[in-house]
Structures are given as C-alpha cells and as structure tokens.
Amino acid sequence: MVYLDYIAAAPVLPEVYEAMLPYFTEHWGNPSSIHELGEKAREALEKARAQVADLIGAAPEEIIFTSCGTEANNFALKGIAWAHQNRGKHIVISSVEHFSIMHCAKTLERWGFEVTRLPVDSYGMVNPADVEKALRPDTILVSVMHANNEVGTIQPIAEIGRLCRERNVLFHTDAVATVGLIPVNVEELNVDLLTLSANTFYGPKGAAALYLRKGVRIQPLLDGGIQERGLRAGTENVPAIVGMGVAAAIAKKETNSRIRHLQALRDRLIEELPKRIPDTILLGHPHQRLPNNVSVAIEYVEGESMLLFMDMAGIRISSGSACVSRSLKVSHVMLAMGISAATAQGSLVFTLGIHNTEKDVDRVLAALPPVVQRLREMSPLYHK
Amino acid sequence: MVYLDYIAAAPVLPEVYEAMLPYFTEHWGNPSSIHELGEKAREALEKARAQVADLIGAAPEEIIFTSCGTEANNFALKGIAWAHQNRGKHIVISSVEHFSIMHCAKTLERWGFEVTRLPVDSYGMVNPADVEKALRPDTILVSVMHANNEVGTIQPIAEIGRLCRERNVLFHTDAVATVGLIPVNVEELNVDLLTLSANTFYGPKGAAALYLRKGVRIQPLLDGGIQERGLRAGTENVPAIVGMGVAAAIAKKETNSRIRHLQALRDRLIEELPKRIPDTILLGHPHQRLPNNVSVAIEYVEGESMLLFMDMAGIRISSGSACVSRSLKVSHVMLAMGISAATAQGSLVFTLGIHNTEKDVDRVLAALPPVVQRLREMSPLYHK
C-alpha cells in the first residue's frame, strides 16, 4: 500500500504506542483521584502538557487538552465570543478555514455576532492589508489558519498577529496542519490562541489542544468538573494525551530532518505530475507551502473516480471534489481561490508522511497517468 | 493494591485492549476517507455503534459518539436548549446532578434560560410528583440522572419519563453511572436523550455517547465536518470507539453475573462497616442503589485524611466525586440530601468493580477501623 493521505490520519509512532499502552491496563487512574493511582495519571498528564507546550514555545499552563482539533476550534471561537461579547460582537475569519471554524462562525452569526470573511488570492493566501481593513472597534477576535489542509498554503500569521496585537484584538490560528510538521512558536507568531492536533505529528486520535495565552479570558465549551483548570471539563483521555506528549517531544527533535525528507518527495511530485499529465494545475502557493502537501487539479476528470482507481492500485489519496464531500459541494477553499468549479472537480490532494519513500512517488507517477487517460476518454468535456 | 474507585476510572478489559490496538498502527484510517483504509475505519465505527446501541435497546443511528460523559451532557443540555428555545426557555434538573449537568445549567441561566432544581429526599431520590409540579408550558427539557455517582441512588427514571412524555417535554438522563452496570433500556425508561460513558463498563477513556431518540432536533455543540450525521464534528477517536463497542457487547452478556458478584461484596461492606466503625451512616437509598456503590459518612473525621491513610495501606477509594475533591467544597449531593456539612466531610465512596474479591473487602474492613480510630482521637469533635 502507498499511503499519501497523512492529513486525514496517520499511524502513531512506535514510541507513542508503547508509551500509551500502560495507561489502559496498568496506570488507569483518573487524574482527579487523590490516591496513588490518580497521582500517577496526573503526573503523566502534566508531563505531556509540558511536552506539548515545549513544541510550540508555550508555558505548560497555557495548554488545554481537548478531544480533537474541531473541539479546540469550537472552544476558541465560541469561548472567546461568549467571554468578550460585552466588548463587541464582530469576528474576522478567512474564507479558506476548515469547516470547524467556518461552521462555528455561521453558528455565531445565528447568535447575533457579525462575521467578516477575508478574501484570498489565487494561491489561497490572505493579505494582511485585508485584515487591517476588516478590523473595527467592535472586533473581538480574528481567526486565520496557519496552513490550509487542502492546498497547503502557509499564511502570514506573524504579520496578521502583529496587526491584531496593535489593535488589541485577540488572534487565533488553527495550526492543525502545521504544529509538529514545521516549526511553530506562539511568540514568533504573535498568537493568543492556537489549535493543534496530535495526529499531525503521529500522536493518537482523541488528543488535541488549545493554546491559550496566559491572561486571556475564555468561557468553557464543556462545563463541568475542574479538569484543565476548569476550562475543559471531562475526564482526561490520559492514554491519548500521554501519546500526544511523546509524539510532541519526538516531533520537536525531528522536525528539520522530517522536513528535508518530505520536501524532496513533494517537489518531485510537483515537478513530474504536470509533465506526465497535461492540463494539471498546481494548487496553492509554490513556495509558501506545507512540506508534505501536493494539491493539483486535473482538468476534465473528476476527483472521486481518480481516487477510487488509485485505491484499486493500492494508493490512498484524497480529493476536495464535490462528489467526495458528502455535501456535494465543491471545496470552498478552491472556490475562494477563484478556481472554477469544473476545474476544482479534478482536485487531488497528496499529503506525505515520514513513512513515504521515493518508491511511493514512483508508484504514483506510474499509476496516475493511465487512470487519468482512461477517465478523460470517458469525459464529454475532454477533446484531444 | 485494592482498588475501590471504579466510578473514577477502570482498566479496560483484555478483549477491549486487544480490539483497540490494531487501530493505532494498522487500521489507522480516517472514517471520512473514501479509500480502503478509511472504509475499514468506517466499518469499525459502525460496528461499534451497533454494539453500543444494542446495549441500551436503541437503533444504531440514535447513537452519537462523544469524547466523554461531560461532552455528551453539555451537548444534550445546550444542544436542546439552542434548538428548542423558540418553544420555551425553562429547564428542569435535579439538585444531585453531576457537575457536567449542574454547571451547564448555570451557563444556560446566564444565557437567559430559567432552571428549576428538583429537591431530593434524604436518600437522594427525586419524587416524580415534584417533576410534575415543576413542569410549565415553557418547559423544554427535564434532565435527571439515572443513578447518582456519589451515593448510588437510582432514580425513578421511567416514571419521570412517562410524565414528561405526557406533557410533551423532552427528557434526558445522565446514565454514566448505570449503562453497562445494570440493564438500561431507552424504551423502558421513556427517555429522549441519554448519556453513557465507556469507562463505566471497562471501555477506554475518550469514548462516550449521547443517545438521541430518532426525530429529536438538536444543535451541535461541536460545529464542523459532517461526522456523526453532522451532529458532532471532529475526527472520530476510532480506537477508543472500537474499544467501547467491544466493551458494550461484553457488558450486555455479563451484566447479570457482574451484578451478582458486585452486590455480594457491596452488601458485605454495607453490613460490616457500621458494625466495625460506630457512627457510620450509609448514604443513599438502601435498596434502589447501584450494585457497586457503598457510600458512607463516618462522623467526626474528614474524608481526605481517611483516604490518604487508606492509600498508604494500598487501598484506593474516594470521598465525594473525583472532580469535586479538588475544589474543596462539600458535596452538593449530600447537602441536597439534608446531610450536615460536618457529616458530609466524613464521606467515603467505595465503588466496586469486576476485579474485586472477598479479600479486598476483608482488607478494607481490617484497614479502615484503625484509621478512623486514629483520626477520631485527633478530632476535637469526637467524644467517646
């Protein structure tokens, strides 16, 4: 099998796996219990918190564990909106955010908040000048993702953060696609809140976190007990969080070597695909781009069909085509970039991971052209 | 070690552990991916859904997976409040709910909802007649827990449910303390929503669910992708959910034998503790009680001290509910039952599990009296 869908899910590292196991059957305590078994669990939790904090240059008490990136994004947007609505009810997001930000913003609109959606250029990039224009006296929060999961474009977060800070507006970034993949430092990025997820760096599903700068007020999304300093109630998923901590520590050490490995594979795909398949367009920014992302639109064919033919060939990839997105809508990211709906239909997203090799790239380059050829021959839009 | 704090946390069953492992490193796909690896994950997810549904007599599509009981409770209360506020803004809960219901209700009050808190008798039992009195034309939801986690009292849920149904009011029960421990059937209980959590029946942390009766409208708590039919976004924690499914299937088969085992141990503790320690009061209902719960108040001494001395002796128990303990407040449950704050201070909660034996009970019965004696001798309240 050739797996090139790391943004969707990744296996955990062997070290992560080993670290988690004892927390299911041996150290199963509840971190809130004040006996020895609870104590053990709490120590493990706090160790993981320090490891995750270290990965992004934060203090441990600035990390709030959540169950997934979506929860952290919902917590950030709704929690800040609820806590700061007396200061204003205007929020700014980009038009290429993940659904978990986009649909939160829609919910906030139903609750009486006003949302401005920033445009992007044809690379999917936000212009900081547009952020500046969008800020109003009643703006309480700006949320722009660090890198886009579909097209890989990395946003000018530090600059947007600087603008927000000058204007005293809280700034959140959804860094699910970047933390653990490229260096991320909350100080350098000038962010007040940041979402990260363990699976991006080969930690387990079920563990993610919100970074919340010290002193920033927020309302819990999950009310209840006093876990996570009362900001996120619910028994902590100790095994998953332990795994996240170990994965963070490893990611920190290996970031640079991983990037080198991924970039080489990525660049080969980016170079070779259009050579072997005419009318293939690279989506996203040519340089300001995730080291593991190759996003293309292949004209005259539809993503799901390619994806399934590739699946038959043992190659797992993804697509932002409407036919794939259960809602039958073309990717809002591609539309925001000005890509026509017909072109966006031919979207293929390859996300590389540490286990990929040159040979995987060779297999893709060998398997995809005949699939495209076959589908184009069926396509009423294609004329040689 | 003698562990008698199963309500706080439990190890997973060996079968659960084995079932989960492949989903970390082998079948790591994202259930939303449409290639073969995603397909595998989705099948596993749907199998677990059917297993969990079967445990409570529900249809699979009525199960929404969440990350913990707290999330399911927040989802139930806030989601129903948001979705039905046009019909009314009055909500009824009991005064002995878990913090995740209690604090949700407080948040709803801040949002302009009105909350009635039902009284309980000295056993911690809600009187259905009080529910009837509390219902108003603008009542949209009643939430009464199935059994209390601190004192073990089982509520007359079926009757409350019947009353709510007659009046066309939605009814939720927090069944975290019961599902998988005693038989629970959503039809017999007349509930519209029900919260359950995997760890109660030796499934892993990080997996819980909300049962939502077909046709009941709710607003998501986590907006985003279309996971869980669009009602709970976020990548599913597949390994944990798989574990929950297996644990549910086993619980279903073993409920009766487990109950017999637990009840025998429980009843011995209930009988012997007051005999060996004068001024020990059983808390909660004598018969309508969880088969694994022994909750007592030991006069003139303080819970934490007993707990730590017991911990030294290798015996893990609890005092009040786990997540309350750190807030240094006397249990609201005990106060609602009319127990004086001084008496409630001496609370000890033993929750038994499948691994406990007669010998564990012997060890408690041997270890506790001298601990109490010692502390009483230090206590200014104690006069022989």
Next chain:
Amino acid sequence: MYSAKVMEHFLHPRNVGVIEDADGVGEVGNPACGDVMTFYVKVKEDRIAEVKFQTFGCAAAIAVASMVSEMAKGKHISEALKITNRDVAEALEGLPKQKLHCSNLGADALHKAIEDYLARKKEKEAGDDGNQSSCAR
C-alpha cells in the same frame, strides 16, 4: 461505500463512447456540480439498437451510466422511457444516500436522448409532410 455491482460497472463500464451519427443525443448536468452526462442512441424500428455514453462524474455516475446503457439496449423506446432512477439504483444493488442523485443523471440523460430522437423524428415527419403538402400545392 459502494456495492460490488457499482464497483464492477465503475471499473468496467459498458458502452462508453460517442455515436457520431446518433439518432438522439441527451446531455444533462453541469460541470460545476461535478456531473455531466451525455447519452447517444441509435434507434431502429423504435428500438434502441445502439447506445453509448460519456460522463464527467464520480464512480456512481459512471456506474449508473453504464447500467442505464445496459438496461436500455434493445428496449422499445416506450419501455426505455419508463426506466426510473429507482430501477437503476436497484439494478446496481443500491447507492449510498448522498449518491442517489447520480442515478437521476443516468436515466435523465437517456430519456433526453430518446426525446431528442422523437423530436428529430417529428421534425422530419413535419418536414416531410411540409414537403409533401408543398408538392401537392
């Protein structure tokens, strides 16, 4: 996600292509929505003698088109016009809920091609009538 039947038709679609001298052509859909389907029919004595299709769409769309072409082949046009979306989905042993709309495409495109044939025929007859009458005049 897909039934074995859908996958089989997707991987080995029948009757793909264009009929250059088709008696009827039907096109439905819109590339913006991800689906364009074109059916070509040759009709002999009101029976579908030959049918071909092209599609730009998902696996379901391809399988649906293939199945519809099989179902239509050899049928009297009045029968072919009665092929419903449901028949197609059933013949494919079911389609995922969100893909049911793809089955509309197939039957719709076929019906449109037949209607096109009927319209051309009518036009031709009208044209013939016209010629005759003009001759008679």
